[in-house]
Amino acid sequence: MVTDPSSPYAIDLRLERFSSQLSVKLGGNQRHVRCEIRRKWLVLQPEEFVRQLLLHFLIKEMRYNRNRITVERGLAVNGAARRTDILIFDQQMRPFLLIECKAPKIPLTTEVFRQAAHYNGPLRVPYLMISNGRESYVAAIDYEARDYQLQLQVPEW
Template sequence: MIQIQYPQSDFSIKEQGDKAFIFDTIRKIWVTLTPEEWVRQNFLNYLVKEKKYPASLIAIEQEIWLTDKKKRFDIAIYKNNVPWMLIECKEMKVSLSTSIIDQILSYQQILKTDYLVITNGNQSFCWDTMNGKALDDLPEYHS
């Protein structure tokens, strides 16, 4: 398991009616602040501020086709114009079970990234798909 120290956040949050929204600085849009979105935004904040991953090479909730079904992955980090890392986020109360691993592995069939990450904000796991091993930290991003 990866130990993550999330940086102090400076999120912009607003309320409209009975819904809360958070400004996604990567996509430059307001999105509904769900429990899963809270985890995603904190993890993105960590990737950019602590790990120094380039924000311009991060894709969020992009569609992919799995056979005849349209799906959306949570986060992909690109390197050399191809997906390098795939991240699946779940809300904090969701256990990181084998069904989550199956989900990210199904996306991996299409994207073929070097690294896979699953997180619920409290627990995070990373696998190096090239060497078939779990890591105790996210890899450094070197361009």
């Protein structure tokens, strides 16, 4: 997958419009953001900013059920401990959508997609998504054909 903002598959979710809805505070010399899923304050790093904006988009615009979303969930991949950025479950509590978040200045390369696919190994979600907040890519996974198809939008929950 070659990513390019001019690609027809590069999705601009306009996440910046959710910035004013984030709960942000200053603590010491650092800014913190409140994660409504984890119900705690976190240091506001660039990747965390993208993660929180995406959560607002998924819940408020896409109407995903917040009770079916996990953030930084631990899992074992080939015996190694890893964490998923965002994992969403369907109504039957099967993994549905795995999202890998990157800081806005990190380009979305084939390597980023491979990282998400690697984390997906034990999960076998039907959809993978990568995002740096400026652009996002969604792929529908075909496990039988061992292939994927890029999508033009985030899947409905």
